[in-house]
């Protein structure tokens with residue numbers, strides 16, 4: 001016989017302002033197996049929790065329903081409180097009477113009161129069949145794997161290796177370094193990109209804790225947080241078949257970076273057709289040549305030093321109808337930098353920037369930008385360029401100044417498109433191999449935009465760099481270091497506790513039909529032919545319930561969310577009495 | 587719960603909703619946080635994923651007195667478990683056939699994709715389902731049995 005305790009929270013007036021909390025408790029007390037029921041102003045506060053703990057002790061409660069805000073808010077709070085006085089935390093369930101009752105039926109006090117009562121009653125049906133569960137413990141392999149060795153991957157790997165953890169780095173190019181290898185000097189202090197990259201790349205190559213695989217890709221991933229098996233394939237470079245090896249690691253960093261939106265997609269600007277219409281990285285290459293040779297910046301078509309250059313910002317960004325809807329974040333700043341460096345390298349040349357807004361959201365960059373405009377005479381023209389075409393050996397552009405309304409025709413010998421930043425080619429394969437979700441634009445999705453910015457949707461898979469969203473070097477390095485710290489806190493554990501709300505099989509009911517095996521998205525099911533039933537690998541099971549619904553014999557059930565429990569809830573809701581006087585004001 | 591004496595009023599549909607943890611349940615919470623107001627006819631059963639919807643659950647709800655069932659999952663491509671919502675879609679298609687054979691209108695079962703950020707859409711959906719089921723009248727199960 002259960003001794004169930006029910007605790008109804010007022011949440012100040014958030015619940016009590018709509019639900020008659022006294023009447024509900026009065027009625028709940030009459031339900032079978034309810035040994036104790038009370039309400040309180042703020043159940044999650046310290047005195048509220050003390051009241052719960054005292055009742056568990058004094059009334060020998062065996063299961064609890066806390067009727068309050070959504071379980072997403074305080075389920076943990078009350079489970080911890082119960083555990084602190086010796087009640088198994090999995091014997092506590094939350095009845096959601098705020099988000100899904102009092103807040104959405106504010107004008108219907110009677111109806112909301114009965115609905116709250118019914119939600120509690122259904123939750124009692126569930127909790128009375130809950131089992132006391134123990135967290136599943138799995139060991140942690142304290143090695144990490146980093147996919148992509150741009151400045152993000154290099155930084156994360158070095159931090160981990162310096163902390164004493166073996167780190168495997170997989171880079172698909174023959175050289176590490178990513179886009180920094182193609183950038184000349186960096187805003188806002190004009191430090192050569194190579195001065196940032198080279199020492200770190202060398203430290204990575206020489207680090208005793210780092211295993212570096214270049215010309216390599218990840219081809220298969222199995223396992224779960226703390227225990228991944230990753231297959232890495234390396235191109236031997238002689239035309240032979242790739243060599244593959246399997247690395248055992250506990251955590252994975254996705255730092256695959258970005259590409260630029262192809263200039264070919266910007267036909268109106270002559271992208272891909274006109275040799276002197278190039279993207280930002282190509283212009284970085286021209287700048288780098290100029291610094292290296294001590295000569296002016298020359299254009300690609302005929303090698304002539306450039307005199308008039310037009311930079312077009314937001315090329316393919318912030319254009320939801322035709323291209324990408326988002327702001328690529330880095331191009332305002334690198335365009336300003338490029339125009340400034342150009343004026344330094346080619347004295348007497350002219351630099352125009354066509355822009356919609358100038359966004360300078362990084363430290364010291366607003367000052368940098370203003371200074372370049374004022375002191376170097378870069379001309380900013382607000383508006384969208386409508387067309388670029390070739391006339392003789394010159395380029396001509398049409399644009400409208402949206403500030404003055406004036407239509408402007410410009411003449412140039414080089415046009416630089418600040419094309420949108422897009423996820424690196426191959427992101428979709430990486431996403432599906434690692435089960436790390438991406439957003440609508442293909443950028444890797446963080447688990448929570450504010451609170452878990454470097455964790456992916458799969459536990460043990462972390463994010464760093466421009467593959468998550470466009471970033472400058474400063475933000476990339478900060479995020480890579482955050483990721484490395486997160487992994488170090490994971491590696492501070494010898495074992496990990498996993499939620500025990502997984503699936504379980506009743507060998508007597510299971511016919512070993514194997515239907516559950518392909519249904520499971522995590523490969524957690526396996527038919528044991530010898531034993532004659534299907535097993536669950538608890539460390540792999542995520543508790544989704546897909547196999548449960550598919551099993552023709554009802555041989556598998558989710559722990560603490562079994563069919564009997566769900567049916568118990570349904571019975572309360574579907575067979576509810578007294579619905580006739582529901583009045584709907586909506 | 588004991589009720590005061592009441593005079594019979596217009597038919598109020600009973601709707602049981604099965605909502606997946608990661609999207610629609612969270613969207614329903616957001617409807618609350620943003621104080622969307624919707625008809626109180628809906629009762630929510632929490633599932634980890636819409637792919638956990640069992641034909642038995644829906645039939646049980648309808649046989650026990652529900653007039654409509656709403657299943658809410660993540661948008662295609664967004665299921666936390668990759669493909670649970672596609673499994674739900676296939677199962678609901680089969681279920682609708684069974685319902686027709688049982689003499690119950692297949693339109694009483696609704697499958698909707700509502701994300702964690704679509705609180706307003708959740709409220710609108712509850713309104714839409716409630717009104718549609720109200721227009722259909724009480725479940726054929728009830729009217730057949732009463733007759």
Ligand SMILES: Cc1cc2nc3c(=O)[nH]c(=O)nc-3n(C[C@H](O)[C@H](O)[C@H](O)COP(=O)(O)OP(=O)(O)OC[C@H]3O[C@@H](n4cnc5c(N)ncnc54)[C@H](O)[C@@H]3O)c2cc1C
Nearest residue numbers: 148150151152172178179186187257258280465466472473
């Ligand atoms: C024109 C231009 C100028 C810029 N100037 C500046 C500047 O002045 N200052 C500044 O702060 N920032 C600047 N940036 C931004 C800077 O380039 C980025 O902040 C930085 O490169 C991001 O580093 P990352 O490691 O995240 O990505 P990346 O540099 O793109 O590196 C990603 C790495 O992952 C590898 N990879 C990708 N997919 C796979 C895969 N499937 N398997 C294995 N390896 C893979 C790639 O080969 C690459 O080596 C500029 C950007 C552009 C376009």
Ligand code: SF4
Nearest residue numbers: 314317328329331332
């Ligand atoms: S950073 Fe600037 S140029 Fe780039 S998309 Fe955003 S507003 Fe446009």
Ligand code: SF4
Nearest residue numbers: 510511513514516551
């Ligand atoms: S589907 Fe059910 S009966 Fe078939 S093997 Fe899996 S658990 Fe056993």
Ligand code: SF4
Nearest residue numbers: 520541542544545547
């Ligand atoms: S509950 Fe989901 S994750 Fe667990 S074994 Fe079944 S299908 Fe796989």
Ligand code: FES
Nearest residue numbers: 606635659660670
């Ligand atoms: S988790 Fe929402 S549908 Fe699968």
